[in-house]
Amino acid sequence: MTERLVKIYPAFERFWHWSQVLLILVLLFTGMGLHGLHGLVPFGPAVMLHTTAALALVVLWIFAIFWHLTTGTWRHYMPTTQGLFKVARFYAFDIFKGAHHPYRKAYWRKHNPLQALTYLALKLFLFPAIWVTGIVYLTYNFWEQQPNATLLLEIVANLHVLVAYLIATFVIVHVYLLTAGESFVQHVKPMITGFDTIDLTPEEEAYLKADEPGRLS
Amino acid sequence: MRRRRNWRGIAAAILFLAATPACAQAQNEAAMPGASGSTADHSAFEILKKPFASGPEVTEACLTCHTEAAKQVMSSIHWTWTYTHPTTGQQLGKSHVINAFCGNVASNEPRCTSCHAGYGWEKMADGPPKAQSAVDCLVCHDTSGTYSKLDNAAGNPPLTPVPAGAKTITGAPAKPVDLAMAAQSVGLPRRENCGQCHFYGGGGDNVKHGDLSSVLYNPDKSVDVHMSKDGANMVCSDCHVTNRHVWAGSRYNVTAHDMIGTGKPGERRDVATCESCHGTAPHESASLMGMKLNDHVDRVACQTCHIPEFARGGVATKTVWDWSTAGKLKDGKPYSEEEFVQSDGKHLHTYLSTKGNFEWGEDVVPFYAWFNGQVEYTTGDQTIDPTRVVEINRISGSPDDGKSRIWPFKRMEGRQAYDKQLNHLVYNHVYGPETDTAFWTNFDWSKSIKAAMDYVGEPYSGEFDFVDTHMYWPITHMVAPKEQALDCESCHAKDGRLANLAGFYMPGRDPGGPVDKIGLAILLAAIAGVIGHAVLRLVMRRGGHA
Structure with a gap:
């Protein structure tokens, strides 16, 4: 095993991640305004910004889904119980004792099991939920003639808001966990440069050297 | 959708073609005999x-x-x-109804x-x-x-x-x-x-409607975009189209939601709705904002946003009329008070011995209600509940009936006479300089009511009192230029104009519901957890170093 700086976040993934960060922050901010939690942006411009950002995010997700499927990177999110307990135990107890993170990143498995599970849940449940409720809400006028449309709209809108709270919760925990390791900068840097320190087996190292030299620095 | 757009294109082309000769005609008018263009x-x-x-x-x-x-x-x-x-089958019209003004x-x-x-x-x-x-x-x-x-x-x-x-x-x-x-x-x-x-x-001027005053003879564009000479310079019958001397538009049976719009090219539509000219998707449909605004027309009447206030342009409207104080005399003579000062400096009556107390308003923010166009009057034969405010004309509608829209109204507040035994609104005889029963001559309610009830042949117990009333006047004139239309947050806000309308979801108006409580609890729990976790890490690390 050798520790090497390996590019594990290709350009598209970083673009996707940071665009998503920006769009989600815009959506949370304008969404809170539209919901009446603050009045920092006038309602009309807030609606425009929220809708535009949401549509942009949907387009981004379509590209991201395509990317995950075609590059096989979706495998990073396959749930596993291997090491899950250790990671959970680290966050709950060992971190206070100054222990090191138990998970060693592999180049074919860049997320720890808890992280992968969280992202999977986010992608399979929360994001589709906000997406679907948002689109159903946005297209209200196509189904307004349904009986109980008034009640249905209220339910859809409230689900949308509830999911938004859950996504905001994710953002907070996600950002906080960047501090749980060597340092905040150490955690953020790979998502900017694409490179992270990875344990490579000699075979992996040899393969990368021979076939994907650009991924090694 | 496709078809509708085609129609719109055709309609626009026809309007353009129709408008071109009209403009030419206007320019040549001075040279042509007969100013009206009539034959x-x-x-x-x-x-x-x-x-x-x-x-x-x-x-x-x-x-x-x-x-x-x-x-x-x-x-x-x-x-x-x-x-x-x-x-409803009700007999309405001026010859039958009782209103909140002269009765x-x-x-x-x-x-x-x-x-x-x-x-x-x-x-x-x-x-x-x-x-x-x-x-x-x-x-x-x-x-x-x-x-x-x-x-x-x-x-x-x-x-x-x-x-x-x-x-x-x-x-x-x-x-x-x-x-x-x-x-x-x-x-x-x-x-x-x-x-x-x-x-x-x-x-008197603008006493009744609130959106119909002498200002409209020659209104500023900001008061009425249609009737202003700087605007479309339209006359009443441009909207209230006539067919054999019968006019479109009714306050008794309102077309509260016109879903037909302009109709087919050349089709004649005998309605006075906004949609009959502006169509059912009146906002710029090629823009996101226009699409969002067009999304509103199923639930919000055009007038709600486009008539931000009524009684604009400098003539006030009467907003409160309390008949119960009428009849007070000074030295045996009727008197008046003029405490309301209109924006042009004119003093308006706030008390008349003949009519009681008044309040007035200029630039009045309307009262908003769901309205399906149905109006039912409290006619003289209906039994009222004098412990509550009597609605002279009940407007019906709800967010759930699929027909109603949110409409602006002038809500006239009144205090009017009723029969204490029979619980009916009563008629009154006010005008009649020669009679010894007319209120405005004799200032005696019992004579006035008795005379009017005998005159119409309705039963009257002889005992009367006064009851608070509300009367609703749909606001539909004094349409402002689009730049003056209400901003979104006039309604989409906690204390916005629709704060009192219940039974439907509206973003921006009702934060703090159960979902917010649940969501906020989850969010706060996460924040507390994160802070607790961080503090614990810091404390333990420091403890470790010590």
Whole structure:
């Protein structure tokens, strides 16, 4: 095993991640305004910004889904119980004792099991939920003639808001966990440069050297 | 959708083609004979070149050519003052209803019927005059601006000799009318014709409607984008289109949600709705904002956003009328107070011995309600609950019926007489300078009510009191230029204009519900967890170092 700086976040993934960060922050901010939690942006411009950002995010997700499927990177999110307990135990107890993170990143498995599970849940449940409720809400006028449309709209809108709270919760925990390791900068840097320190087996190292030299620095 | 867009394109093309000659015509108007563009110059007709001794004589002359006109007018609500509601079956119209202003027409005829589109309706119960010559052609068709009606002569104009102190229906000093000149000037009705009656309903300028005042004779564009000379310079009948002297538009049976729009090219639609000209998707559909605004038209009437306030332009409307204080005298004589100062400096009555206390308002924010167009009146035969505010006209609608939209109203607050035993609203006899029962002459409620109830032949116990009332007037005139339309946050805010409307979800208005509580609890728990976790890490690490 050798520790090497390996590019594990290709350009598209970083673009996707940071665009998503920006769009989600815009959506949370304008969404809170539209919901009446603050009045920092006038309602009309807030609606425009929220809708535009949401549509942009949907387009981004379509590209991201395509990317995950075609590059096989979706495998990073396959749930596993291997090491899950250790990671959970680290966050709950060992971190206070100054222990090191138990998970060693592999180049074919860049997320720890808890992280992968969280992202999977986010992608399979929360994001589709906000997406679907948002689109159903946005297209209200196509189904307004349904009986109980008034009640249905209220339910859809409230689900949308509830999911938004859950996504905001994710953002907070996600950002906080960047501090749980060597340092905040150490955690953020790979998502900017694409490179992270990875344990490579000699075979992996040899393969990368021979076939994907650009991924090694 | 595709088809609709095609129609819109075709309609726009036709409008353009139609508008082009109209503009050319306007430019050449000075050079063309006959200012009105009509094919007839009425000043050339021999039959109109003679001295007329009365209104009916003029009408007879009109009818020699316009043979069907009187019959048409006499079948319209302008003439009958009667309307049978197609849904509720209620007998409505001025000859039947009780309102929150002067109350009722019956027993006050020569004053109230001064605005009748005819001559000599002296008694409500007899119905309008039968003779075709009793139709008043001039009040609608005079374009000389000299024709008027006396305020107490059952619709007759002031003729030489005019009695001293006589006034017209607009409250102006009466001048003798030159009937021949008026007859020779006839043309299509202008704002001035309709306004003489409709701007002065309820006994004065803008008293009744709130959105119909003398300001509309020549409004600034900011007051009325349609009627302003700087705007479309439209007249009333451009929207209130006529078919055989019957006009589109009704306050008793409102088209609260027009889903047809402009109709097919060339199709005639006898409605006065905004949609009949502007279509059912009136905002710019190529923009996101326009699409979002078009999303609103199913639930929000055009008027709600586009008439931000009523009684604009400098003429106030009466907002409160308390009859219960009427009849107070000073030294045995009626008196008045003028405490309200209009924006033009004019003082308006806030108390009259004849009418009680008033309040006025300018630039009034409307009252908003779900409205499906149905209006039901509390007529004299209905039993009221005097412990509550009586709704003189109940407007119906709900967010769930699929038909209603949010509409703006002037909500008139009144305090009116009712029968304490029978719990009915009562009629009152106020006008009648010669009688010893008229309230405005004798200041005696019991005589006034008794006389009116006997007059209409309704039961009356003899005991009366006063009850608070509300009367609703749909606001639909004084449409502002689009730049002045309400901002989104006028309604989409916690304390916005629709804060009191319940039973439907509206973003921005109702934060703090159960979902917010759950969501906020989760969010706060996460924040607390994160902070606790961080603090614990810091403390433990420091402890470790120590």
